[in-house]
Amino acid sequence: MMTDQLGFDTRAVHAGTPADPATGARQVPIYQTTAYVFRDAEHAANLFALKEVGFIYSRLTNPTVGALQARIADLEGGAGAVCCSSGHAAQILALFPLMGPGLNIVASNRLYGGTITQFSQSIKRFGWGCKFVDLDDPEAVKAAIDDDTRAIFCESISNPAGYPTDIPAIAAIADAAGIPLIVDNTLATPYLCRPIEMGATLVVHSLTKYMTGNGTVTGGVVVDSGRFDWSASDKFPSLSAPEPAYHGLQFHKALGPMAFTFHGIAIGLRDLGMTMNPQGAHYTLMGIETLALRMPRHVENAQKVAEWLEADPRVTSVSHSGLASSPWHDRAKRLYPKGVGGLFTFSLKGGYDAAVKLVGNLKLFSHVANLGDARSLVIHSASTTHSQLSDEQKIASGAGPDVVRLSIGVEDADDLIADLDQALSAAS
Template identity: 75%
Template sequence: MSDGPSYGFDTLQIHAGARPDPATGARQTPIYQTTAYVFRDAEHAAALFNLQEVGYIYSRLTNPTVAVLQERIATLEGGVGAVCCSSGHAAQIMALFPLMQPGCNVVASTRLYGGTVTQFSQTIKRFGWSAKFVDFDDLDAVRDAIDDNTRAVFGESIANPGGYITDIRAIADITDAAGVPLIIDNTSATPYLCNPISLGATLVVHSTTKYLTGNGTVTGGAIVDSGQFDWSASDKFPSLSQPEPAYHGLKFAETFGPLAFTFHSIAIGLRDLGMTMNPQAAHYTLMGIETLSLRMERHVENAMTVATWLENDPRVDYVTYAGLASSPYSARIPAVCPKGAGALFTFAVKGGYEACVKLVDSLEIFSHVANLGDTRSLIIHSASTTHRQLTPEQQEAAGAAPNVVRVSIGIENAEDLIADLDQALTRATA
């Protein structure tokens, strides 16, 4: 697309990053199913390997299909660049990789996906990193948790599983004052509902597996670079501000400016970690993004209808959907996600753990899967699955108590979803 007019979201989700294939004129982005690329000559190859020229070397690093997806996601998020990788979990490690060193920590919200809590509390210890978990509604606690070894603050725009909405601007003010980047997982909201960069986020991560693809077919992740953080303002981020031995002393921040993080994530992150997105996955996600706004509008509409019905059902203790007037997070919707509170939330079933299990087993339209963001409505009992590895205290803090189920509301007819929940609740609470 040209750099002329400012296009709307619906136009950009179809056209951003995509151009007719120069060889064939193909309108849809082809799947470039290739491992390597032929260099024009030895000088061209040397320039690519020295990062003096942008191009394709090897598909662990760059691929034309993936490149289109990267540009499209970066455009929709308002970033300067993006890097796609093999999964949402890979994206989280890729986001931290240029920032952290042994002995450093990340301050993370207590309201995170259970797998992220496990990754941050257990797995990253093997790199010599650590995490401090803090209630992001307690701004003083967030501020106090940041110390001289903190290299990032991490939260979710719409938290999984409870659908809680983070006050991104307030957290960004704290991280700005501390001189550390803010990383926001925007998976549950998507750039259609929330734009974390405009609210002060430094980096945005996605599990593209979810709403961006929208059809439950492939896994993937993305890291979007705002280009707004000064990596040379302190000595905290030597990977970006200091000479890189593998590239003859090149300084990424000095050489690439706002794109320093993006280039480092490709030239070193993908090169050495190898968390590569395959071109077929990128193709599926590109096709999914073409209808993102249409799907999200229906997701939000259905979620509000179903959540309202559940809140008024006597078999349900409470519903956490932020779109409900009763939610303590409803006041944040206009500033954080003005087009709606997403379609992910939890509700507590009277009868506790056993009733939740019976509910899940009795549903017919809802699919019992460890996923979210599909066109289909999905349900899971987090305490026995996605959050099973957490302590009871961590489960409660994350909104995944034993009496709670998580739902991802799809784009089916809302009345059919309500009827399915009605019959399953009858069986579960009989």
């Protein structure tokens, strides 16, 4: 693994990927294999008992996926990482060692609509609960934490409204409660934000978005800081108590900073099966090579388009914390000095009908349920990604009926503005 002695741009190209020792191949090979031959019976037994690190079966580990895990852990400043099949899978994989029936998490009320649904509906089937709070109200966050709370969850920059979370403030609350802070860093990427340096315990990503950057992959990852003391209380028995499936192994005692990562592979991937495929890992590795080139252009273009929209009389408001008018502008400058990414929303005069009509009249923007592509994308969240939420939840998460979400790509910003101009004319 590379170290912080090298710059971010260098590590984005080199971390986790030395030349292939078998062939000398410079690019990471796609190890398209299900299983791996053991040297002998003892070798096989040691691998299954976690006494030796190696490859057993590609539901658990794969060399191509392993290279991606090493690179992302390096870029995020974590002890280890576990890749999986999607961002939603990463959220469940992150919670799995922490939770149990009757336990709960505290989460921001400004999350992606699919995450709100996963936390408010789907996790109930596991017997888990979630309390949604405004993270700008520290007392409300503290009040929501009880003896059964096992984590706080937020997004570094929220989807869809681009709200920048005060991660250090929330991390302090989590530390005082003796629970981990989990940060979804999908929109910022480690280029714009490194949550672990701000106090986060775990970082999750939808690799589908900016990390890959070209709309070809569905994937997720959980990065562990390696800094949390899982044995400090009896709240996390999956990591601190003897594990029956491994002859009483105590993950934290035996594996220290790598306890959560090994649990994610040995228990999480083994039993939940949310595996990332090696070809997807290969595409994401190649995408990360250009992350440091793409993100500044996303930021620059989004800022220019947001400023133009804010000045347009056909627009009611623009939610972009890079704008001086944003209530979160000072926070964004303080915590996200490189910018707040390429995703933001704006509201139209004319409400729901105008928003839908604008989306239908854009030519250069692609109308898709995705973000973080090199291409510029658009969607009306209230009728799509957030349609399953109540009207109150939609508004709280920044996806009201008159709101359009833009994911600004790396094209010429003037061309994007021209496309928005003609679509606004058609919508109004």
